[in-house]
Amino acid sequence: MSGSRLKLTHTLAAALVVxxxxxxxxxxARAAQVTLLNVSYDPTRELYEAVNAQFAKEWKAKTGDDxxxxxxxxxxxxxxxxxxxxxxxxxxTLGLAGDIDAIVEKADLLPSNxxxxxxxxxxxxxxxxxxxxxxxxxxxIHDWDDLVKPGIAVITANPKTSGGARWNFLAVWxxxxxxxxxxxxxxxxxxxxxxxxxxxxxxxxxxxxxxxVEREIGDVLIAWENxxxxxxxxxxxxxxxxxxxxxxxLAEPPVAWVDKVDDRRGTAAISKAYLEFLYTPxxxxxxxxxxxxxxxxxxxxxxxxxxxxxxxxxxxSDFGGWKKAQPKFFGDGGVFDKIYQPGS
Amino acid sequence: MVRIAxxxxxxxFVALFIFIPVIAVFAEALRKGVGAYFAxxxxxxxxxxxxxxxxxxxxxVPLNVTFGIAASWAIARFDFPGKxxxxxxxxxxxxxxxxxxxxxxxxxxxxxxxxxxxxxxHGIRVIFAEPGIVLATLFVTFPLAARxxxxxxxxxxxxEEEAAIVLGAGGWQMFFRVTIPNVKWGLLxxxxxxxxxxxxxxGAVSVVSGHIQGHTNTMPLYVEILYNxxxxxxxxxxxxxxxxxxIATLIAKRFLERRVVPVKQAQDELAVKVAA
Numbered sequence: 001m002s003g004s005r006l007k008l009t010h011t012l013a014a015a016l017v018v019x020x021x022x023x024x025x026x027x028x029a030r031a032a033q034v035t036l037l038n039v040s041y042d043p044t045r046e047l048y049e050a051v052n053a054q055f056a057k058e059w060k061a062k063t064g065d066d067x068x069x070x071x072x073x074x075x076x077x078x079x080x081x082x083x084x085x086x087x088x089x090x091x092x093t094l095g096l097a098g099d100i101d102a103i104v105e106k107a108d109l110l111p112s113n114x115x116x117x118x119x120x121x122x123x124x125x126x127x128x129x130x131x132x133x134x135x136x137x138x139x140x141i142h143d144w145d146d147l148v149k150p151g152i153a154v155i156t157a158n159p160k161t162s163g164g165a166r167w168n169f170l171a172v173w174x175x176x177x178x179x180x181x182x183x184x185x186x187x188x189x190x191x192x193x194x195x196x197x198x199x200x201x202x203x204x205x206x207x208x209x210x211x212x213v214e215r216e217i218g219d220v221l222i223a224w225e226n227x228x229x230x231x232x233x234x235x236x237x238x239x240x241x242x243x244x245x246x247x248x249x250l251a252e253p254p255v256a257w258v259d260k261v262d263d264r265r266g267t268a269a270i271s272k273a274y275l276e277f278l279y280t281p282x283x284x285x286x287x288x289x290x291x292x293x294x295x296x297x298x299x300x301x302x303x304x305x306x307x308x309x310x311x312x313x314x315x316x317s318d319f320g321g322w323k324k325a326q327p328k329f330f331g332d333g334g335v336f337d338k339i340y341q342p343g344s
Numbered sequence: 345m346v347r348i349a350x351x352x353x354x355x356x357f358v359a360l361f362i363f364i365p366v367i368a369v370f371a372e373a374l375r376k377g378v379g380a381y382f383a384x385x386x387x388x389x390x391x392x393x394x395x396x397x398x399x400x401x402x403x404x405v406p407l408n409v410t411f412g413i414a415a416s417w418a419i420a421r422f423d424f425p426g427k428x429x430x431x432x433x434x435x436x437x438x439x440x441x442x443x444x445x446x447x448x449x450x451x452x453x454x455x456x457x458x459x460x461x462x463x464x465x466h467g468i469r470v471i472f473a474e475p476g477i478v479l480a481t482l483f484v485t486f487p488l489a490a491r492x493x494x495x496x497x498x499x500x501x502x503x504e505e506e507a508a509i510v511l512g513a514g515g516w517q518m519f520f521r522v523t524i525p526n527v528k529w530g531l532l533x534x535x536x537x538x539x540x541x542x543x544x545x546x547g548a549v550s551v552v553s554g555h556i557q558g559h560t561n562t563m564p565l566y567v568e569i570l571y572n573x574x575x576x577x578x579x580x581x582x583x584x585x586x587x588x589x590x591i592a593t594l595i596a597k598r599f600l601e602r603r604v605v606p607v608k609q610a611q612d613e614l615a616v617k618v619a620a
Contacts, residue, residue: 037556042572045573070557072554072557073555073557073569074555082472084456085450085455085471085472086456086469087472088469107455107456206572210571210574213574214574214576230574234574
């Protein structure tokens with residue numbers, strides 16, 4: 001009786017050991033399976049799908065490990081909020097530096113000098129703000145001045161919630177300031193006129209694009225250059241055309257690895273490698289093909305015809321950086337609150 | 345004359361606001377052809393979304409139906425202090441906007457909240473992972489089964505249960521042989537409603553999802569993503585699955601309503617007879 005029980009115990013123990021070693025073996029084999037989460041903003045979905053495939057290929061060739069980069073997309077501000085609340089982003093690739101600053105301030109997940117850790121202010125690609133009009137430009141829209149004319153319906157998103165719309169606002173503001181010799185009151189009057197022409201203020205940049213191209217509301221869409229070009233690619237060049245205004249802004253969407261998440265998940269090295277990969281010629285090529293402006297000189301030269309030269313303001317030299325511009329223009333009671341009254 | 349006018353108005357209204365949009369969903373879904381339709385559904389991300397939606401419903405529905413039976417039985421059979429409060433509490437998810445339900449969970453279980461921080465420190469992810477989605481779904485579908493069962497339990501009354509006990513049935517025997525069969529159609533009805541809401545919920549789930557492609561997108565969230573991605577035909581293809589679920593729900597509802605109502609009527613008639 002006790003002998004057979006002993007036997008049973010032995011068998012059980014042996015089975016447990018086998019099961020455990022199988023489990024561990026599976027673990028060990030899986031250690032070479034790495035997953036990263038890239039939390040990004042709306043218009044980069046296609047870009048990162050292409051980048052991730054290329055990165056996985058190169059990482060496999062270099063280290064033999066399989067890497068899967070998961071993507072999460074949404075409005076830039078909303079995504080930052082999710083990371084603050086615990087969305088486990090190994091890297092963030094957002095619409096503007098202010099949103100990554102918010103992650104530093106509110107959740108302390110990465111150091112405040114994050115922007116100096118990678119070249120070009122941690123912005124491996126740039127974009128700008130352009131105008132998308134219906135084919136043939138029936139309303140004769142050529143520059144910002146044409147957007148304040150009575151009867152023109154302008155589509156843009158709400159700068160309180162949309163990163164893209166903040167760039168839109170600053171482009172208009174910068175132009176108005178230039179035109180009025182630096183007079184802020186006159187610039188405000190101009191911008192106010194423009195927002196009076198906005199019939200639908202969507203909460204995100206992608207939402208306003210859909211409003212313009214799919215619901216066919218409005219005469220002109222203020223949009224990211226990449227967004228405008230993607231819309232043309234999706235819907236055909238016979239429907240829309242891009243108008244380059246005389247002055248616009250250099251939109252710099254930054255990237256950063258999230259130290260505390262990486263440390264916890266053991267993904268620090270690969271997260272950094274992933275972001276550094278964005279600066280390589282291969283990735284810069286993908287970036288240009290997705291209508292973002294590449295930083296790499298050779299790639300930029302190759303795609304020069306795609307990206308017309310424009311007079312571009314920058315957030316740092318013309319607006320004193322996001323830390324100053326964010327509260328001044330988009331904080332509660334800021335410039336935007338003063339000039340925009342819904343329904344007025 | 346008035347009757348014809350009323351019927352016409354009702355018909356036109358139904359055609360305009362229900363029939364045409366439903367047809368439009370399927371027309372849009374098939375705009376690029378049957379091949380594109382099935383390709384959209386067979387896409388790995390679509391399959392992951394369908395799997396997550398089914399899994400969420402498979403957890404949320406049985407739990408809430410179990411709760412619904414327990415709560416409705418307790419409320420219909422017993423008087424206890426706090427009964428009215430319990431009834432009111434059950435209704436909370438109905439009266440709160442789903443987005444707020446979602447934010448409530450983020451506030452409670454996000455890493456910056458004490459409880460969420462504690463769980464995160466022990467490697468347990470709730471918000472922006474599958475458990476958060478299940479929790480949010482549980483919360484919004486919580487009253488559906490209970491609300492359906494309480495009036496039926498009350499209408500059925502306890503006479504048959506008492507008879508079973510008197511005839512020597514044990515507690516569980518009575519429960520499974522008498523109580524459950526008496527309310528089975530109402531139970532199924534609650535289950536169908538609960539399931540439909542669990543699969544279709546958008547607001548609360550959107551807040552806690554984190555939108556990780558291929559991992560934490562349910563079908564409704566995936567539809568929004570496809571739509572925002574200019575993939576309109578694919579968005580409507582996945583929508584058509586949800587629409588089919590809705591139609592199946594309606595048919596089941598019609599069928600079950602026919603069963604539930606006679607039970608109530610029979611009980612009422614019995615009550616009238618007993619009173620007489």
